[in-house]
Amino acid sequence: MSDTESDTDSTLRAILSDVLGLSPDRVAAFDASTGLFGDLPELDSMAVAGLLTEIEDRLDVVIEDDEVDGELLESYGNLLAFLESKVAEKA
Amino acid sequence: MIASWPCPGPHGQSEEYAFAFDRGRMVRLLIVPALFDEANRTRRMLVDTMRLLDEAGVDSFLPDLPGCNESLQAFSAQSLHAWRRAMAQAARHFGATDVLAVRGGALVFPHTLPGLVLEPAKGGSILRQLLRARVISAREAGRQEDSAALLEAGRSGGLELAGWHCGASLIAGLETATSQIEGQRIVSQSELGGGGLWLRAEPAAATEQSAALAQIVLAEIAT
Structure with a gap:
């Protein structure tokens, strides 16, 4: 894993910790298969919108409407892979 | 604790509520809340800050934006202009000497007052x-x-x-x-420690953040 990838991973975990109000330890235990939208009841559409906006701010990427679908938010692994490719595109 | 103030509305004056600690002291802080859901998520943290300011000898006022919380005005009739006018009126009514605007509150706060803006949006x-x-x-x-x-x-x-x-x-x-910041001190979330409460999916208290914010406010308004 390159530095950029691990930066994206740690930034995403930090944002999820803020949005979900979970301790960094609990978020550190998320793996690629950890479910997000649909599995975490507090992640409603408003919280997801906030999550995506914060991701855009902190990673300096733009996420288009049509890129946001159920699959993207299904698991931590899917969201991270999407963001890593976004960050790589920018570089 | 609950104060009311006359607010201009589309159908003339209406009474609006404010959560207040008012003991007629010299320093009187108007807190302009964040907009939409962010106001609910940050309210507990701000109210805890107000309690600490009260103990430190500072009066504070957290008015409802017209159309929000207990307001009888229709939300659909609101605009940034209406909220700006309302917050200016609240500042006059309560005799505010200082202001703290939070997030989107920075779009509608009375910017002629000295004070602080927390993470303007x-x-x-x-x-x-x-x-x-x-x-x-x-x-x-x-x-x-x-x-x-x-x-x-x-x-x-x-x-x-x-x-x-x-x-x-x-x-x-x-x-x-x-935001219409005019010399007010910009407070960043990192100064409060922890994540911004407006990001939280569920409203929560954060006593350490309230304490940090109260300290920053006190340091700023004393200078």
Whole structure:
């Protein structure tokens, strides 16, 4: 894993910790298969919108409407892979 | 603890509420809340800050924006202009000497008062997030909606966003609004420690953040 990838991973975990109000330890235990939208009841559409906006701010990427679908938010692994490719595109 | 103040509205003056610690002291801080759901998420943290300020000898006032909380005014009749006018009126009514604006509150606070702004938000970002929430929940319900088309419709006819019936003037105002900071100290979230409560999916208290904010406010208004 390159530095950029691990930066994206740690930034995403930090944002999820803020949005979900979970301790960094609990978020550190998320793996690629950890479910997000649909599995975490507090992640409603408003919280997801906030999550995506914060991701855009902190990673300096733009996420288009049509890129946001159920699959993207299904698991931590899917969201991270999407963001890593976004960050790589920018570089 | 609950104070009222006369607020201009579309049908003349109406009474609005404010949560207040008022013992007639010299330093009187008006707190202009964040907008939409962020106001609920940050309210407990701000009220805890107000308690600490009270103990330190500072009066503080957290008014409802017209159309929000206990207000009898219609939310759909609100605009940034109306909220600006209302907050200026609240500042006059309570004799505010200082101001603390939070997030989107920086778009409508009385910027001639000295004070602080906590993590000011741009109107465009707030609107974008609300539009995104609507598109996501529509998709969940099996409908396809598009932010750009919604915005276009909202500019002329208003729009329901995340349960808020936003009038056309509020939509149009938010689109381009930037904060009106004029020498107030900008407080960043990192100074409070922990994550911003406006990001939280569920409202929560954060006593350490309230304590840090009270200290920053006291240091700022004493200078």
